[in-house]
Amino acid sequence: MMELFLTVFSAAFFVTVIRTTTPLLLATLGGLIADLGGALNVALEGMMLIGCLTAVIVSVYAPWYVAVAAGLGAGALLGLIMAFFAFRLKADIILVGFAINIFAAGGTVFALALATGGDKGTSINLPSKAIPAVDLSVLSNIPVVGPTLTAFLSGHSVLSWFAAFLVFAVWYFLYRTPWGLWLRGVGEYPAAPEAAGIPVNKIRTWSLVVSGALAGLGGAQLAMFNYVGFTREMTAGRGFIALGAVLLGARHPVGALLAALLFGAFEALAVVMPGLFNEIPAEIIRMIPFVVTIAALVLFSVRAQRALAMRGAK
Amino acid sequence: MALLEAIGIGKTYPGGVVANDGVNLVIEPGEVHAVVGENGAGKSTLMKILFGIEQPNAGRLLLDGREVHFANPREAIDAGIGMVFQHFSLVPTFSVYENVVLGSEPRNGIRLDRQRAIAEVQELSERFRLKVDPLPPVRALPVGQQQRVEILKALYRNARILILDEPTAVLAPQEVQELFVAIRSLVAQGKTVIFIAHKLPEVLEISNTITVMRQGKTVGQVKTSEVTEKSLAAMMVGREVSLRVERKQTDQSECVASVEGLRVVNARGTEVVAGLDLNVHAGEIVGLVGVEGNGQAETLEAIAGLRSIAEGTITIANENAASLSVLERRGLGLASIPEDRIAEGLATGSSVAENLVATRLNDRRYVRNGLLDLKAIKAHATKLIEQFSIRVGGPSYAVGTLSGGNMQKVVVARELCEQPKLLLVNQPTRGVDLGATQFIWRTITDARDKGAAVLLSSADLSELLALSDRLVVLYRGKIVAAFVNTPDLTPETLGTYMLGLSTQTADEMKAALK
Numbered sequence: 083m084m085e086l087f088l089t090v091f092s093a094a095f096f097v098t099v100i101r102t103t104t105p106l107l108l109a110t111l112g113g114l115i116a117d118l119g120g121a122l123n124v125a126l127e128g129m130m131l132i133g134c135l136t137a138v139i140v141s142v143y144a145p146w147y148v149a150v151a152a153g154l155g156a157g158a159l160l161g162l163i164m165a166f167f168a169f170r171l172k173a174d175i176i177l178v179g180f181a182i183n184i185f186a187a188g189g190t191v192f193a194l195a196l197a198t199g200g201d202k203g204t205s206i207n208l209p210s211k212a213i214p215a216v217d218l219s220v221l222s223n224i225p226v227v228g229p230t231l232t233a234f235l236s237g238h239s240v241l242s243w244f245a246a247f248l249v250f251a252v253w254y255f256l257y258r259t260p261w262g263l264w265l266r267g268v269g270e271y272p273a274a275p276e277a278a279g280i281p282v283n284k285i286r287t288w289s290l291v292v293s294g295a296l297a298g299l300g301g302a303q304l305a306m307f308n309y310v311g312f313t314r315e316m317t318a319g320r321g322f323i324a325l326g327a328v329l330l331g332a333r334h335p336v337g338a339l340l341a342a343l344l345f346g347a348f349e350a351l352a353v354v355m356p357g358l359f360n361e362i363p364a365e366i367i368r369m370i371p372f373v374v375t376i377a378a379l380v381l382f383s384v385r386a387q388r389a390l391a392m393r394g395a396k
Numbered sequence: 397m398a399l400l401e402a403i404g405i406g407k408t409y410p411g412g413v414v415a416n417d418g419v420n421l422v423i424e425p426g427e428v429h430a431v432v433g434e435n436g437a438g439k440s441t442l443m444k445i446l447f448g449i450e451q452p453n454a455g456r457l458l459l460d461g462r463e464v465h466f467a468n469p470r471e472a473i474d475a476g477i478g479m480v481f482q483h484f485s486l487v488p489t490f491s492v493y494e495n496v497v498l499g500s501e502p503r504n505g506i507r508l509d510r511q512r513a514i515a516e517v518q519e520l521s522e523r524f525r526l527k528v529d530p531l532p533p534v535r536a537l538p539v540g541q542q543q544r545v546e547i548l549k550a551l552y553r554n555a556r557i558l559i560l561d562e563p564t565a566v567l568a569p570q571e572v573q574e575l576f577v578a579i580r581s582l583v584a585q586g587k588t589v590i591f592i593a594h595k596l597p598e599v600l601e602i603s604n605t606i607t608v609m610r611q612g613k614t615v616g617q618v619k620t621s622e623v624t625e626k627s628l629a630a631m632m633v634g635r636e637v638s639l640r641v642e643r644k645q646t647d648q649s650e651c652v653a654s655v656e657g658l659r660v661v662n663a664r665g666t667e668v669v670a671g672l673d674l675n676v677h678a679g680e681i682v683g684l685v686g687v688e689g690n691g692q693a694e695t696l697e698a699i700a701g702l703r704s705i706a707e708g709t710i711t712i713a714n715e716n717a718a719s720l721s722v723l724e725r726r727g728l729g730l731a732s733i734p735e736d737r738i739a740e741g742l743a744t745g746s747s748v749a750e751n752l753v754a755t756r757l758n759d760r761r762y763v764r765n766g767l768l769d770l771k772a773i774k775a776h777a778t779k780l781i782e783q784f785s786i787r788v789g790g791p792s793y794a795v796g797t798l799s800g801g802n803m804q805k806v807v808v809a810r811e812l813c814e815q816p817k818l819l820l821v822n823q824p825t826r827g828v829d830l831g832a833t834q835f836i837w838r839t840i841t842d843a844r845d846k847g848a849a850v851l852l853s854s855a856d857l858s859e860l861l862a863l864s865d866r867l868v869v870l871y872r873g874k875i876v877a878a879f880v881n882t883p884d885l886t887p888e889t890l891g892t893y894m895l896g897l898s899t900q901t902a903d904e905m906k907a908a909l910k
């Protein structure tokens with residue numbers, strides 16, 4: 083137990099948490115934007131997965147930032163496709179989302195086999211690149227706190243810093259700009275923006291494109307930093323956890339950050355625990371993030387129902 | 397020259413409903429132009445065409461003499477047309493100022509300029525006498541103020557022509573007067589108002605010109621000064637209508653429902669019904685009088701089982717009903733026509749036939765062995781559509797496509813196709829046209845004549861006076877006066893009690909509180 087304690091309060095564990103949180107946070111922000119616009123994006127999982135593979139394959143031939151941009155672009159394109167089916171062809175958005183997830187699960191394996199010349203499990207034979215970590219060891223020159231600062235702040239992915247900035251940017255967009263107002267209006271009561279001459283479906287389409295882009299970006303982080311390379315179904319439900327995190331975070335960007343951190347922390351625990359407790363099967367430990375997701379959502383909805391009852395839904 | 401002119405407008409909805417058929421409308425600058433007609437006459441459709449929401453299949457629009465086409469509301473807004481819908485289009489959690497500026501926000505870089513938005517809303521609200529606080533979320537405001545927000549929204553977009561689709565249907569009488577003050581101030585400042593309403597006295601009071609529509613066609617345009625309520629009604633319906641109902645002598649000895657010491661506390665913890673004692677007898681209509689929000693709606697909901705009570709007893713047909721479910725109460729012979737037909741009375745996405753059997757799903761005529769008998773359900777619906785003259789393409793049409801009055805008829809048909817013992821009615825004719833009002837009044841009175849005990853609440857005093865045997869005035873959740881309905885009883889008398897200006901003594905009330 084002591085060892086677990088020491089591990090959890092170490093700088094290394096903090097760095098792990100940030101690493102596990104980043105893809106989740108990006109996907110959660112994506113889920114948040116779509117959800118606030120009233121277009122529930124259940125395809126985050128598939129978009130992330132395709133983002134992973136696209137980033138990995140492109141990174142073989144291009145610099146890391148081009149690969150990251152490609153992951154993002156793949157997600158955005160999927161968002162656009164989803165919007166086309168849901169809003170132009172009026173298909174049910176949940177079904178379209180699941181179609182994308184299923185397509186992603188199978189399609190990535192197929193594309194992987196093509197790219198690797200037959201390997202259907204991993205991209206281990208591809209010389210894919212990683213996203214660089216930001217080295218802040220200069221901070222250790224600061225007296226007293228320098229070494230600690232370095233230990234905590236150095237070594238994060240570029241995208242982790244970007245994701246932290248995005249939390250602020252998304253908040254600013256949602257609550258300070260006219261377009262944020264439009265998006266929230268479209269999600270809450272579309273008849274109002276419609277009557278005000280705001281193109282509702284265009285806004286929703288954009289929200290899905292951005293949502294997909296963020297999920298794709300999360301995928302790039304996952305396959306180019308957390309792991310380097312692609313493994314089939316490597317997102318392992320993160321897209322769905324992100325959907326849960328949107329709700330758990332009370333549909334607010336800061337809440338999304340906290341919820342993503344919570345899930346990230348449990349995932350990090352699942353990473354470090356097998357080394358500490360070899361009597362517990364690793365499979366059980368890997369279940370932790372999912373069990374926590376379910377528990378958190380149940381708690382959340384109990385609380386929400388109670389709040390609703392308080393407000394007097396008769 | 398006319399400001400806005402619609403010539404030969406035709407509109408057929410997908411599904412084949414002809415809503416407008418060669419409609420003409422001429423709006424002069426600076427007038428209040430009323431458009432009247434029965435439910436389903438096509439008034440809202442015409443307005444949606446003027447505002448670019450619906451596209452006409454035929455006809456032309458002229459604005460300032462030049463032909464215009466509005467492909468969407470944005471283009472109509474840019475041309476100076478504003479519209480307040482029958483059902484408001486406000487985002488509930490947004491503040492008043494956010495709702496007003498939505499879509500045309502003042503900006504400061506990429507930022508919404510909050511200060512300027514608030515200041516502009518305040519300035520408009522003062523200039524046009526539409527008092528409203530810019531900061532609270534609109535869902536916290538009463539309907540009357542929400543409507544002002546809608547009007548401000550149009551004015552903020554520099555509307556020259558303001559279309560108000562049944563603005564008074566949701567307002568209490570005092571609020572109607574406030575709205576009229578605002579409309580007069582708008583016209584005084586050069587705006588033009590198109591106004592739709594079903595209550596002819598309102599139309600006669602506020603308008604300069606009236607266009608009458610019937611079954612998708614314009615019947616004519618008249619100067620308000622040249623018509624009377626009677627001639628206008630005849631023009632609208634195509635026959636003479638009288639809004640008087642004859643009531644039979646009934647035996648009113650059996651007490652069907654009674655509440656004792658009823659207290660209801662709402663979600664905010666305020667007591668909305670404060671110790672109410674009331675009996676309703678077979679064969680009588682008891683009218684609940686009061687300014688909206690004085691406990692009438694809550695009383696009805698408590699009796700129907702839709703709202704939990706804090707204290708007191710409710711007896712229906714000699715059974716203690718306080719702990720019974722809605723369905724069990726219905727089993728005792730309760731029927732209820734709720735205030736808000738869209739939110740509480742109907743499933744708008746479902747068909748007319750489905751809505752008509754929705755309260756009878758354990759009736760063996762329509763459901764057997766857990767399966768719906770679609771044939772019987774359809775036959776039932778066809779019969780009721782005929783009997784209640786509901787204007788709809790057929791039993792399988794979604795209720796949401798019906799006009800307001802016809803939706804209400806669906807509710808009335810469902811609740812009254814079998815004789816109830818106790819009937820609860822709240823705002824039965826809100827947004828309902830003259831002909832349908834007459835019909836609904838007749839139907840409620842028939843139920844009474846056949847022995848139903850009826851509890852009626854309405855914002856329309858003339859309705860309460862026309863239908864009730866006894867009237868009970870509620871103020872802050874308490875009975876402050878009770879009357880046996882006689883021709884001498886006037887709205888003015890009721891008014892002083894409604895506003896809490898005076899209270900009857902227990903003795904005075906006794907005679908009318910049997």
Ligand SMILES: Nc1ncnc2c1ncn2[C@@H]1O[C@H](COP(=O)(O)OP(=O)(O)OP(=O)(O)O)[C@@H](O)[C@H]1O
Nearest residue numbers: 409415435436437438439440441797798799800801
């Ligand atoms: N979206 C729609 N699809 C199909 N039919 C429609 C639609 N909207 C309206 N209708 C039909 O068109 C006709 C005219 O409706 P409209 O709403 O214009 O009437 P209205 O005069 O405004 O009536 P009310 O006084 O009840 O508001 C009605 O028969 C209605 O059922």
Ligand SMILES: [Mg+2]
Nearest residue numbers: 439440441482
């Ligand atoms: Mg209408």
